Amino acid sequence: MKKITVLLCFFIGVSAFAQKAEYETKTNIQYYNAATNKSDSYINERCVLDIYYPKNTKNFATIIWFHGGGLTGGSKEIPEALKNKGFAIIGVNYRLSPKAKAARAIDDAAAAVAWAFNNIINYGGDNSSIFVSGHSAGGYLASMIGLDKKYLQKEGIDANKIAGLIPFSGQCITHFEIRRENGIPEKQPTIDEFAPLFHVRADAPPLLLITGDRELEMLGRYEENAYMARMMKLVGHKETKLYELDGYGHGMTEPAFPLLVNEINRILKEKQIKK
Numbered sequence: 013m014k015k016i017t018v019l020l021c022f023f024i025g026v027s028a029f030a031q032k033a034e035y036e037t038k039t040n041i042q043y044y045n046a047a048t049n050k051s052d053s054y055i056n057e058r059c060v061l062d063i064y065y066p067k068n069t070k071n072f073a074t075i076i077w078f079h080g081g082g083l084t085g086g087s088k089e090i091p092e093a094l095k096n097k098g099f100a101i102i103g104v105n106y107r108l109s110p111k112a113k114a115a116r117a118i119d120d121a122a123a124a125v126a127w128a129f130n131n132i133i134n135y136g137g138d139n140s141s142i143f144v145s146g147h148s149a150g151g152y153l154a155s156m157i158g159l160d161k162k163y164l165q166k167e168g169i170d171a172n173k174i175a176g177l178i179p180f181s182g183q184c185i186t187h188f189e190i191r192r193e194n195g196i197p198e199k200q201p202t203i204d205e206f207a208p209l210f211h212v213r214a215d216a217p218p219l220l221l222i223t224g225d226r227e228l229e230m231l232g233r234y235e236e237n238a239y240m241a242r243m244m245k246l247v248g249h250k251e252t253k254l255y256e257l258d259g260y261g262h263g264m265t266e267p268a269f270p271l272l273v274n275e276i277n278r279i280l281k282e283k284q285i286k287k
Contacts, residue, residue: 014253015256033066033069034068035064035066037064037090038063043060055107058107062088063100063135064090064101066098066100072099073276074101074139075143075144075145076124076145076154077089077146078150078151079103079104080148080151083108083117085108091103091265093269097273099276100135104121106120107120114187117149118206119166122167126168139173140175141175143175143276144157145179147180149189150182151179152184153182155177155182155184156206156208157171159211175217179222180272181230181233181237182237185232185236186202201232209236209239213247214247214249217251220253220275222257223264225259229262
């Protein structure tokens with residue numbers, strides 16, 4: 013675990029190319045197929061995404077961003093801190109509890125990631141450079157679809173093709189909203205098929221876990237992530253890192269965004285070297 017107290021060392025210089033690139037945003041794109049949208053009015057209404065991407069550019073990387081909100085609230089967003097970096101950003105809406113079972117959000121996250129794999133080339137992107145991130149509930153969704161391969165398999169995608177998983181302050185045990193739906197008390201930790209920890213594996217994509225300060229975070233959130241990092245390493249995963257942002261609580265996204273960008277650039281550089 014690396015305790016981050018000075019973030020200036022992680023400042024990412026934006027390339028002249030990224031600064032000069034012209035960006036376009038397309039909104040409310042449905043990521044399920046027409047038949048699925050027609051079959052369920054809530055999917056038709058809710059399951060949409062926005063894409064912000066550099067125009068007239070080829071082979072850019074993509075960050076898929078899942079919003080937080082406890083699986084009961086929140087809306088898709090394109091974080092300002094990730095704009096003008098040369099990447100495409102995809103902000104995703106997913107179904108929310110209690111209107112849908114909380115686990116349906118995992119299905120939606122997988123469908124949105126599959127949409128990116130199948131469509132980003134049409135915008136000029138490289139579908140071998142797709143990164144998945146999100147905050148809180150969004151971090152939980154990123155981990156679930158990246159570690160439990162069955163969700164993306166249903167969409168015809170191998171989860172190992174994700175270039176990197178970078179969840180911000182995500183639950184690693186079973187999400188509290190799924191526990192609530194099943195009558196499990198909030199403070200009773202559970203690790204079952206709906207826990208990222210249940211799916212630790214050596215062959216997963218690179219994993220960077222970022223949390224706030226353990227004394228300021230939501231109850232147990234740092235410790236869940238620390239346990240996840242330990243278990244991933246014990247099963248033989250070679251690219252797991254954990255950062256704790258000293259002095260920041262659960263709303264730790266702004267200081268975490270430069271770490272996300274740094275990790276993406278690191279992975280892209282290594283990928284380029286291997287070519």
